[in-house]
Amino acid sequence: MTFTLAIVGRPNVGKSTLFNRLVGKRLALVDDQPGVTRDLREGAARLGDLRFVVIDSAGLELADDDSLQGRMRRLTERAVEEADICLFVIDARQGVTPADEIFADILRRKNAHVIVAANKAEGNAGEIGAMEAWSLGLGEPLRISAEHGEGMDDLYRALVPLADEFEAKAALNAPEVDIDVAEDEDDDAYQAPTKAKPLQLAVIGRPNAGKSTLINKIIGEDRLLTGPEAGITRDAISVQTEFMGTPMRIFDTAGMRKRAKVTDKLEKLSVADGLRAVRFAEVIVVLLDVEIPFEQQDLRIADYAETEGRAVVVAANKWDLEADKPHKLNELREAFERLLPQLKGAPLVTVSAKTGKGLDRLHAAILKAHAVWNRRVPTARLNQFLTAMTEAHPPPAPGGRRIKLRYMTQVKTRPPQFVVMATHTDKLPDSYQRYLVNGLRETFDMPGTPIRLIFRDQGSKNPYKDKKKSIPSRLRKHVEAKARKE
Incomplete structure (x- = not known):
């Protein structure tokens, strides 16, 4: 049985804590201050034998304008309309507020299946507030404590009869989260992304670079909250979609500022959540603002993605605002090669998240980076390459000791x-290692992807040292005859 459950309510009533309880992981950011959650976050939930998709939403506020709170409210209302069941959470310790009554009326009109949950109802402090929830006219309220896990059995009993009604939607594919990157040691052929194993893509960059706008344009709907304010995205949100026919799971991350400027606890959590999304991705799109590209923070972000061993694509956004495009493109390429030599050859594309131009180039660059990241080179070709490289430029002989690269x-x-x-790997200079890595990139067409080169010291041991000496055949008969006489 599969259905969609949207958790809604005022800010700071415990929606994200309940979301984390249902998915069994700390995916959503939780803090004492209200308004932490801004986007819609989906997760695969489990409650007893029920399996369903749970949606954490932003806190409902009395705002109808184009302010940030107003846009957050419209995004939450859309989730209410699309969800099968709504779990309306109130704070049992505060009781029913006028805002709760207004939102209850909205839910009554927008969704046929609404369950009221009075959270923070542990002990006697929340008893009166839980009783007040009857006045909302949405049926019997559930007394729960998302922090301590109380009342989950009551929630299960309330969901079971409703889940039977949505059995026809069992084919709904709940997006998976927190997927580790598999490293197949004997993968000879490149496996294209499928719906079962979509390509994991993370979009990272500085605040207000246009990450959420780009993802909304890719999926064709306003799924993620956007606006002129910097730092709107806080959680690392994953969205499963098809980008020009390629199944992908795309992670939208919070903007990453310089560490010295990050003093707020919530922003530290947001950046940490974004870095975690990088570790779960396969391809990283480093999104730049074309007006101020390759600032120090952009370089740190790109270097972090390379250090984590992920395929990297650099995209310059807001290309529609650039007047002298050919000159700017030459500047970008020159700065890229000069400032990010560790990503030599990585794709550099120009896009406009607002108009959608350049998305075809971005799609092609992502697929190529993913294919190179999965590439396997036969051992025979590698040893031919090694022989040619050492003949062209032999390794140095520090202290008169010749370094031999065997295979x-x-x-x-x-x-x-x-x-x-x-042999003597401790004497091999870094410059010669870079020489081999650059040779691998050019010879086997592996631009941009991180290449790990490990040297193991084989030493100069005699392979026949521990083997027993064999007796010549002409002496064997003489030895055997002498042994028989004795």
Whole structure:
């Protein structure tokens, strides 16, 4: 049985805490201050034998204008209309407020299945507020405590009869979250993304670079909250979609400012959540603002993605606002090669999240980066490459000791990882390692993707040292005859 449950209510009533309780993980940010959640976050929930999709929403506020609170409210109301069941959460310790009564009337009109839950009802403090919830006219309220897990059995009993009505929607594919990147050691052929295993894509960048706007344009709807204010996105939100026919799960992350400027506890949590999304992604799109590209923070973000071993695509947004496009494009490429040599050859594309121009180039760059990230090179070709590279430029001989690179093999993909068996590896300079890495990129067409090159010291051991000496055949008969006489 599969259905969609939207958790709604005023700010700071415990919606995100209840969301984390149902999904069994701390996915949504939780803090004492109200208004932490701004976007809609989906998760695969489990309650007894029920499996369903739960949606955490922004707190409902009395705002109908185009302010941030007004846009958050419209986004939440849309989730109410699309959800199968709404769980209306109130604060049992505060009781029913005038705002609760207004929102209860809205829910009554927009959704046929509404359950009232009086949260924070543990002990005697919330008893009166739970009784007041009867006045909302939405049926018997549930007394729960999302923090301590109380009342989950009552919630289960309330959901079971409603879940039977939505059995026809069992084919609904709940988006998975927190997926580790699998590293297949013997993957000879590239596996294109499928609906069962979509491509994991994370969009990262500085605040107000247009990350949420870009994702909304890709999925074709205003799924993520956007606006002129910087730092709207707080949670790392995942959306499952098809980008030009390619199944993808796209993570929208909070804007990352310089660490010295991040003093607010909530912003620290948001940045940490975004960094966690990078570790669960396969391809990272580093989104730049074309007006101020390649600032120090952009370089740190791109370097972090490379350090985590993810395929990287650099996209310059707001390209529609640029007047002299050819000159600006040359500047971007020159700065990219100069400032990010560790990502040499990585795709650099220009897009406009507002108009949608350049999305075809972005899609092609993502697929190519993903294919290179999964590439496997046969051992025979690698050793031919190693021989040619060492003949063209032999390794140095520090202290008169010659460094021998004996053979090379690939041990992993995602990203490609190679092992070189050699002697005196501690004396091999970093410049020669970079020479080999650049050679791998050019020879096997692996631009931009992180390449891991490991050197293992084989030493100069005699492979026959521990083997027993064999007796020549002409002496064997003489030895055996002498042994028989004795």
